[in-house]
């Protein structure tokens with residue numbers, strides 16, 4: 001990579017280790033300087049070149065002249081009654097994204113966005129209502145984690161990363177792979193791949209590529225229906241990649257030992273929550289090493305569906321369990337601040353997206 005002229009400086013945040021090594025080589029420096037730079041940017045979250053005291057002053061000056069260390073701007077932070085924190089970040093082009101930090105008894109889970117908006121238009125998802133605005137760059141994905149880490153209380157640690165915020169990660173495949181490589185790199189942020197989960201609506205070719213990539217992150221699939229007829233309506237991409245193709249790809253997915261695929265299933269009153277739907281789901285998943293996360297729908301004005309009663313949710317779960325399928329009911333977290341699944345949406349016609357699921 002060539003160093004670009006001042007005026008169009010390269011953003012170091014988002015560069016891979018190899019790219020940093022090449023960048024310093026362009027300055028006549030040995031590769032290990034690239035490794036030091038990588039460590040400063042990601043593991044030590046440096047904001048300035050002045051901090052990088054073990055790099056030669058001359059190199060730091062040249063880096064300062066030709067490159068920059070990009071960062072998201074924290075615009076707002078809301079804290080839910082249940083402790084969930086929602087962050088609104090501004091990108092350098094003025095676009096906005098949301099990132100959520102979810103505490104449980106033992107650790108924090110960071111829920112990252114991968115795009116501004118989303119192109120997939122699932123019928124019950126507010127991000128989908130925004131439409132697709134743009135992909136996030138690798139640096140913008142990684143910086144969500146760095147920004148959250150900066151905001152932690154003493155003693156807090158982020159234990160899990162989930163790509164379950166705004167956007168469809170596999171639609172932004174190359175950026176995601178690069179970001180995940182940096183996030184999991186021992187010299188970068190060092191999150192073990194088994195602590196990272198990528199959630200997809202089911203883009204089959206990219207699922208296959210992800211399996212071949214050797215990244216080793218967990219895969220979650222947003223299923224929501226067990227027949228093409230219903231899934232076509234709820235998850236429009238199903239028309240391109242119908243269930244049969246999706247399940248063939250998932251059955252062939254190279255799962256590391258002792259790991260399971262996760263299926264997410266949003267339960268919608270009277271639409272996909274009947275006993276018959278549960279039976280069909282059992283049939284579809286037979287023999288797969290998997291677990292099912294049941295998500296009772298989070299409601300909003302712009303979403304033309306209702307959440308089923310607790311009773312219906314539990315009876316759906318019972319049918320799965322009696323067929324020996326691991327099934328958990330995922331409690332909505334951060335509902336009072338619209339931080340729950342499917343409720344992330346920025347910079348649109350916010351009025352029409354106002355949630356009704358508010359607890360306040």
Ligand code: SAH
Nearest residue numbers: 125164168199200201222264297298341342
């Ligand atoms: N695009 C990816 C990543 C987003 S993950 C995917 O679809 O998997 C966000 C999860 O929240 C998905 O499982 C999505 O289907 C679910 N979701 C969307 N809208 C929701 C809503 N209104 N209530 C509950 N879950 C919802």
